[in-house]
Amino acid sequence: MSDTSELPPVITIDGPSGSGKGTIARLLADRLNFALLDSGALYRLTALAALEQGADLTDEATLTEIAANLDIRFELRDGEVAALLAGRDVSHDIRMERVSMAASKVAAMPGVRAALLQRQRDFRQAPGLVADGRDMGTTVFPDAPVKVFLTASAEERARRREAQLREKGVSVSLRDLLEDIRARDARDMNRETSPLAPAKDAVELDSTGVAIDSVLQTVLQLVRERIGISRPG
Ligand SMILES: Nc1ncnc2c1ncn2[C@@H]1O[C@H](COP(=O)(O)OP(=O)(O)O)[C@@H](O)[C@H]1O
Numbered sequence: 001m002s003d004t005s006e007l008p009p010v011i012t013i014d015g016p017s018g019s020g021k022g023t024i025a026r027l028l029a030d031r032l033n034f035a036l037l038d039s040g041a042l043y044r045l046t047a048l049a050a051l052e053q054g055a056d057l058t059d060e061a062t063l064t065e066i067a068a069n070l071d072i073r074f075e076l077r078d079g080e081v082a083a084l085l086a087g088r089d090v091s092h093d094i095r096m097e098r099v100s101m102a103a104s105k106v107a108a109m110p111g112v113r114a115a116l117l118q119r120q121r122d123f124r125q126a127p128g129l130v131a132d133g134r135d136m137g138t139t140v141f142p143d144a145p146v147k148v149f150l151t152a153s154a155e156e157r158a159r160r161r162e163a164q165l166r167e168k169g170v171s172v173s174l175r176d177l178l179e180d181i182r183a184r185d186a187r188d189m190n191r192e193t194s195p196l197a198p199a200k201d202a203v204e205l206d207s208t209g210v211a212i213d214s215v216l217q218t219v220l221q222l223v224r225e226r227i228g229i230s231r232p233g
């Protein structure tokens with residue numbers, strides 16, 4: 001591997017759906033003034049573009065072509081990161097259930113993953129990057145000095161999703177959510193290319209029953225130890 005020690009540092013946060021990756025990644029990026037990569041959004045954008053074009057979701061060549069040619073941008077709007085597809089704000093659309101399902105299918109395709117690899121690496125910039133996903137520490141940024149693998153029990157992750165949906169006025173049964181979470185875990189962990197797994201040098205954190213701020217403090221401590229930076233607050 002080439003020498004990457006001069007590149008800006010990356011903090012990778014990988015783990016299953018609902019473990020709190022997005023929440024912790026955002027808080028860390030704010031605290032450290034680092035850039036943020038929500039890699040799941042790239043798979044969601046690919047899925048949305050494919051659905052909108054009426055593409056066959058099992059046709060890897062077409063899906064790879066779509067991923068390679070995505071016209072996407074992330075912009076800060078009202079304090080939130082907005083995802084733009086061909087200039088259109090699709091932040092809401094990419095969170096729809098049918099897009100989540102399609103995203104987990106397209107994410108299993110090696111061609112799609114390869115097409116999105118360099119785009120993800122391009123997010124690396126000074127003074128540093130926080131990258132959230134499934135394979136940030138294993139495949140995309142294997143040289144990252146800080147790697148976290150965040151977990152929580154499936155039951156707790158289903159309860160968190162239920163609360164999140166309830167807040168949006170959507171009511172779903174906990175049992176259905178738990179089933180969905182288990183199905184997605186199985187698909188993410190059992191695919192051949194870049195399956196969900198901790199990097200050998202990742203620190204595993206179980207956030208079951210642990211408050212968000214407490215998880216954040218643990219990760220900040222790790223950042224201080226590994227790259228010697230922190231911001232007060
Ligand atoms: N440690 C925690 N304790 C309780 N709720 C949490 C914790 N971490 C995250 N959450 C909540 O769980 C939900 C899912 O978190 P999110 O960051 O979107 O997970 P992921 O990105 O891993 O799918 C959000 O509503 C978030 O506020």
Ligand SMILES: Nc1ccn([C@H]2C[C@H](O)[C@@H](COP(=O)(O)OP(=O)(O)O)O2)c(=O)n1
Binds near residue numbers: 104132
């Ligand atoms: N680096 C990544 C990020 C996401 N994925 C997959 C996993 C999921 O099925 C989809 C969407 O990921 P996302 O992190 O947005 O999903 P959750 O919010 O955790 O439910 O993409 C991936 O395979 N590799």
